[in-house]
Amino acid sequence: xxxxxxxxxxxxxHPVVGDSLYGxxxxxxxxPGQALHAKVLGFRHPITGExxxxxxxxxxxxxxxxxxxxxxxx
Numbered sequence: 661x662x663x664x665x666x667x668x669x670x671x672x673x674h675p676v677v678g679d680s681l682y683g684x685x686x687x688x689x690x691x692p693g694q695a696l697h698a699k700v701l702g703f704r705h706p707i708t709g710e711x712x713x714x715x716x717x718x719x720x721x722x723x724x725x726x727x728x729x730x731x732x733x734x
Contacts, residue, residue: 665696677725689725697722 666682675683678691702713
């Protein structure tokens with residue numbers, strides 16, 4: 661699904677930041693990967709039927725990227 665999101669966003673003219681394959685080869689930010697994050701994921705376990713939910717905070721590098729991008733530009 662990551663691949664699908666990356667392809668669709670690039671097609672819409674809004675590539676995922678840090679995506680060297682579908683985004684710009686010239687990266688404005690040094691990132692360890694794409695700036696793509698799911699805050700919450702959930703699904704039903706295929707065997708037990710248990711509803712599973714995973715909640716994840718933004719990684720530090722992602723928080724730093726957002727802080728930089730939110731700064732006013734001159």
